[in-house]
Structures are given as C-alpha cells and as structure tokens.
Amino acid sequence: MSPPAATYDVAVPASNGNGLSVKKDLAVKNVANGQAKSLAELEDKWESFTFAPIRESQVSRAMTRRYFTDLDNYAESDIVIVGAGSCGLSTAYMLGKKRPDLKIAIVEAGVAPGGGAWLGGQLFSAMVMRKPADAFLNDLGVPYDDEGDFVVVKHAALFTSTLLSRVLAFPNIKLFNATAVEDLITRPAPTPTDPHAVRIAGVVTNWTLVSMHHDDQSCMDPNTINAPLVISTTGHDGPFGAFSVKRLVSMQQIEKLGGMRGLDMRTAEDAIVTKTREIVKGLVVGGMELSEVDGANRMGPTFGAMALSGVKAAEEALKVIDE
Numbered sequence: 001m002s003p004p005a006a007t008y009d010v011a012v013p014a015s016n017g018n019g020l021s022v023k024k025d026l027a028v029k030n031v032a033n034g035q036a037k038s039l040a041e042l043e044d045k046w047e048s049f050t051f052a053p054i055r056e057s058q059v060s061r062a063m064t065r066r067y068f069t070d071l072d073n074y075a076e077s078d079i080v081i082v083g084a085g086s087c088g089l090s091t092a093y094m095l096g097k098k099r100p101d102l103k104i105a106i107v108e109a110g111v112a113p114g115g116g117a118w119l120g121g122q123l124f125s126a127m128v129m130r131k132p133a134d135a136f137l138n139d140l141g142v143p144y145d146d147e148g149d150f151v152v153v154k155h156a157a158l159f160t161s162t163l164l165s166r167v168l169a170f171p172n173i174k175l176f177n178a179t180a181v182e183d184l185i186t187r188p189a190p191t192p193t194d195p196h197a198v199r200i201a202g203v204v205t206n207w208t209l210v211s212m213h214h215d216d217q218s219c220m221d222p223n224t225i226n227a228p229l230v231i232s233t234t235g236h237d238g239p240f241g242a243f244s245v246k247r248l249v250s251m252q253q254i255e256k257l258g259g260m261r262g263l264d265m266r267t268a269e270d271a272i273v274t275k276t277r278e279i280v281k282g283l284v285v286g287g288m289e290l291s292e293v294d295g296a297n298r299m300g301p302t303f304g305a306m307a308l309s310g311v312k313a314a315e316e317a318l319k320v321i322d323e
C-alpha cells in the first residue's frame with residue numbers, strides 16, 4: 001500500500017515589505033506544493049518551487065501497469081503493422097482515421113520510430129515529396145514549400161514527428177518500439193496449386209536487444225501477437241530490413257526476391273505505390289520492402305511513395321480485414 005502523497009507545508013517567503021498579495025502568497029504556496037495549472041503561475045516563484053511528492057514505486061507501477069495491460073490487450077490484435085517508418089506510420093494514420101474500431105499494434109525494432117524519414121537525403125534535413133503526395137501533407141497539416149511538381153517540407157523531422165504524434169494519439173493504436181518481429185505466425189491454407197500454402201496469422205516478437213544476441217546468450221524465447229492481418233513495411237534489405245518478404249522465401253511461400261534495383265526516381269515511386277498489395281493471405285507489403293519483392297527500383301531521397309504506399313496499404317488491408 002503506497003503511503004499517502006504528502007503535501008509539503010513550506011513556509012511562504014516572508015513578505016519583503018512590498019505587501020505580497022494574498023493571491024501571490026497562495027500562488028507561491030501552490031507552486032511550493034507542485035501545483036500550477038499554467039506556466040505563468042511558475043514565473044518568478046522558483047525560490048519556493050518543488051515538485052509534487054512521488055515514490056519510486058509509483059513511477060514503476062505507472063509504467064509497467066500500462067505497458068503490460070497493453071501487451072495483454074494487444075496480444076489479440078486486428079492488424080499488426082511491422083515497421084514504423086514513413087510507410088508504416090502512414091498506413092497506421094489512415095487506418096486509425098478510418099477504423100477506430102480496429103485494434104492496431106505497431107511493432108518497431110528501433111527505440112526511435114520513423115525509420116529513414118528523419119532526414120531528407122545524405123543527412124540533409126529538407127524532405128522532398130512529389131505531387132500528389134502533397135495531398136497527404138495537407139491531410140496531416142504539415143506545411144511545405146510548393147515547387148511546382150514537387151513540394152519540400154522544411155525538415156523531414158517535421159513530417160515524421162507530426163505523423164507520429166497523430167498516430168500515437170489514436171486510442172486504438174499501440175506502438176511497441178524497441179521490439180523486433182522475429183517470425184510470422186502461420187496457419188495452413190492449402191490451395192489447389194500449393195498444398196503447403198499458409199496464411200499469415202500474426203507475428204512473433206522479442207525485445208530487439210534480445211534478437212541481436214540470440215547467438216551469444218542462452219535460449220530467449222519470443223512473445224507473440226495474433227492478428228488476422230499483418231502489414232509489413234520493414235524497408236529495403238538491411239540489418240533488419242525486408243524482414244517479412246525474406247521470411248516468405250525461407251518458408252517457401254514465394255519463390256525468390258526480385259531484389260531492389262538501381263535508383264530511378266521516375267519509375268520507382270509509381271511502382272511502389274501502385275503495387276502495394278497483399279502478397280500472401282494475411283500479409284500486405286508496402287514501402288521499400290516491396291521493392292525487394294518486385295525488383296522495383298529505388299527512388300533515393302524522395303518520400304511521396306512512402307506516404308501514398310501507406311494510404312494504399314490501408315486500403316488493401318480494409319478490403320480483406322472484414323472477409
């Protein structure tokens with residue numbers, strides 16, 4: 001039983017003869033007890049400032065209670081989005097807006113979500129998006145410079161942080177960051193042409209730091225999230241990238257990867273958006289992960305395809321989720 005929160009009865013500084021008003025006196029007393037409803041109330045009262053009381057266990061319980069309630073709640077999700085890069089977050093934003101009834105878990109290997117969308121290209125900060133991706137920015141409320149056939153957001157972090165804040169504000173979406181998808185949950189779904197076909201039915205997860213040390217630590221079993229639909233947007237092949245499509249190959253659900261091709265901005269973006277789709281039953285793939293399946297070109301430092309692939313991935317998901 002945690003002790004009652006103490007309130008500190010600090011002596012209010014003696015008036016310095018200028019006749020501290022009772023109001024100011026009360027305000028100082030409030031601030032001295034960690035009570036202030038506006039920043040203005042804190043101004044010029046630092047000599048008596050203190051935070052409201054706390055015990056360490058209260059902080060620990062505030063965090064763990066919520067996290068493990070979420071873990072329990074989202075153990076059965078309607079949709080899991082793997083990868084919180086610009087495509088995954090755009091997908092989540094569209095689903096969060098359209099379907100507040102769906103329980104959506106986002107699993108992101110990095111501590112910091114956002115993937116490659118915190119900078120433009122080569123660590124430059126501005127982010128370029130070709131039209132009509134400005135429609136997505138308008139919907140989000142992100143300002144940009146209009147350059148004719150394309151627009152420029154003054155800092156990529158303005159786009160990503162705005163998108164992230166909108167996604168995290170949806171009550172039906174939970175972000176599990178620093179958590180890697182280590183495998184896919186499958187169920188037999190034989191077809192006339194493939195008796196070994198499966199449908200995807202969720203994801204297998206582990207703390208990313210654990211995933212990185214399976215080779216040098218004893219067995220550290222994973223956790224799971226059941227979901228009838230997974231949307232994988234894990235980016236092009238890299239240390240963690242292209243996860244789900246590489247797993248589909250190793251599970252012999254697709255024959256081989258097409259492999260991302262060289263940079264060709266004009267073909268790459270159209271291909272990624274128009275071909276965002278359900279690759280196998282229960283798995284929609286979007287963003288640069290898709291380039292690894294279809295052998296699409298890469299587009300380099302232009303991000304409109306990531307946003308609109310997310311818009312399409314959400315549409316593709318809603319076509320199948322109610323089946």
Ligand code: 48N
Binds near residue numbers: 110236242263
């Ligand atoms: O930003 P990415 O890598 O992927 P996308 O598709 O959202 O955006 C791609 C975009 O940033 C580009 O690559 C740009 C347009 N450049 C193109 C080019 O030509 O170079 O985000 C993927 C996210 C990352 O945050 C990863 O940490 C995460 O997915 N991730 C995973 N999360 C959980 N489990 C995994 N197994 C996993 N693998 C990757």
